[in-house]
Amino acid sequence: MHLTEQSKIYFIGIGGIAMSATAGIAKQMGFEVSGSDSKELYYPAKGVLTDEHIPYHIGYDANHVKNFSNTIFVASAGEDERNPEIAELRKNNVHIYSLSEMLRELFSDKLRIVVTGTHGKSTTTAMLGKALSEIDNSSFMTGAVLTDLNKNFHVGDGHYAVFEGDEYKALYDDPTPKFIQYEPDILLLTNLEFDHPDMFESLEDIKNELALLIHRMPDDGVIVYNSDNAELVKLVHESNLGSISFALDTDSDFTATEIQTTNDYTKFLVKRRGDFPSEEYKITAFGRINVYNALGPIALLRTLGFSIEQVQSGLDNYEGIKRRFEYIGQHSSGAKVFDDYAHHPTAVKETLATARLRFPDSKIWAIFEPHTFSRTEAVINEISESFIDANEVLISEIYPARERKTETSITGETVVKHISKHTPNVKLIQNKEEALQILNAELSKNDVVIIMAVGDFNTLAQKLTNTYAA
Structure with a gap:
């Protein structure tokens, strides 16, 4: 039907x-x-x-x-x-x-934009979606709740529909990644690294699925991609579609430079390839990772013909999403508590780098709950180097999600041993109660706590600032 x-x-x-x-x-x-x-x-x-x-x-x-x-x-x-x-x-x-088929049907009369990549999808989708909803009253759906809307979607009568492209299978009996079923006209690629070892055996497997997605796009389709990522450069260069590159560290169609951070915003210049003057933009988000997250939407919106003023107005419309360096409140000691969804090593590293940038003189506590045995084992070397900007690190046992623990499963103790090679003050904790006990006893006024979890530790930030902050 x-x-x-x-x-x-x-x-x-x-x-x-x-x-x-x-x-x-x-x-x-x-x-x-x-x-x-x-x-x-x-x-x-x-x-x-x-x-x-x-x-x-x-x-x-x-x-x-x-x-x-x-x-x-x-x-x-x-x-x-x-x-x-x-x-x-x-x-x-x-x-x-499937969900992706349904959304494709609902927005069959719109130009569909899909944002996908290893990380940054939700933030980039939210930034682009909010900008287009402001400029054009376009529709969007992302995988995280926007703080101002208190939901993760908007329905408008504009020309575009923006979706976060999930790499998970469409249905239990259809292994096609959801991002393929959206059949996008425009594809925004944030980055590409190995992840989801429960679904993909190698980075090459992920690239093959993205190549299939690109192959199924219309002949006039466009790819917007992060050219600082070598894997994306190779992938896009194998396609005959039109493409637009953005970067911070390499020459590209849209290159961000002169990044400056204040207590309230991040400001940067964007240099377009060719004989164009530099463009200044400002976002109320922090760190290099959020410059990347904003730069893709800027590159796309400017290419679509929207003015600098329209793009900046659209970016001003973005107020953040839940669980992405989200400030929850103060602990009774005065320490600031942030909640984050980071679970991939690069996301963890960038989150802590952002914290260090914003709070250069503070003691930073990182509380991390590793997600799934398969992912943790596959990226253990990368995880070990992700905490260099933290002063104190608390690591929980691994959250299994849909997996089952076996005698050979990697353990939290192994994670701690690897991290200790690069960050000495790291400790294994068994549960939220132990984390609360340590933090309640040791936090000081100028400390900053970053909780990165997607499982049992999801509510720790709220307990630190509400239930347990007496």
Whole structure:
């Protein structure tokens, strides 16, 4: 069944951040939307579904998907035929849409822009999406909640639709990465390093998927890419599509120079290739990593013909996203506490470099929860060098996520041993309570705490500033 104005849309696994956002987008576009999930929902999904008045079932049941007329079904990639709703639809040969297919259908009449890469996707997508929503009232969806919107999407009537391109599989029985199914007209590539060893055996495997994505783009498609990344340079040069490069360290179509940081913003110049005057931009974000995150959108927006003033106005519209060097508050000692999603070694290193840039004279505490055994083992040498800007480092045991620990699995103790070669003040902790005990006892007024976690330590920043900051 194809999407029509009369279609109803039912989301299986509606509680995910991307699924709930897609449901919210569909509802705002006028569709009748409902769904289901296995358990009670929490922020941000619950807020989106409540605000948009979208009904949903708690618990899966085959009866939920029976006798639906004119209904399109969308499923989370995490749901398979053990889910009775999926099993019922498969039994009756009903097509199940992936999230990326659904978004492509919803925005089939727009120029679709996909942002992908190893890291920086959410921030870059949010910066570009917010800028285009300000300039053109375009739509966007990213993988993190924007602090001013308190959600991760916007629906407008502009010419563009911007999506964060996830490299994970589209459905349980379709290994195609989601970013391919968006079928973008414009592709923005932030960087390329090895990650997700649970899905890809090598960097070459990731490059092959990106090459397939590029191959499927239209002949007039455009690639905007970070030319400081050698792997992206090789990938783009193998394509016949038009391309626009941006960089900080190498000559490119758009090169950022003279980066200056204050307590309130980062300012830099952008030199365009050719006989153009330098352009000055300002962002309320910090560190080289955020100059990269802004430079890709700047390069694209200027190439699309928007003025310097329009681009700066669009960047001014970006106020940050949750869990990306997000200031949570003060500990009772006066120490500043930040929360971050960083789990790839490069992201960890850049996050701590940003902290050191902003707080050059402070003692910086890094609390890091390694994510999955496979990733940690694959990048252990890179992780060991990621904490050089921290004074004190607390490492938890590895968060397994979807993996199972075995006798040969890498341990937190091994991570600590590797980090100690480069950063001496590193300690293994067993749980949040031990981290709280250490921090409550040792934090001082001018200290800065950066918590980087995607699992059990997610709430540590809030506990430090609220529950445990007596």
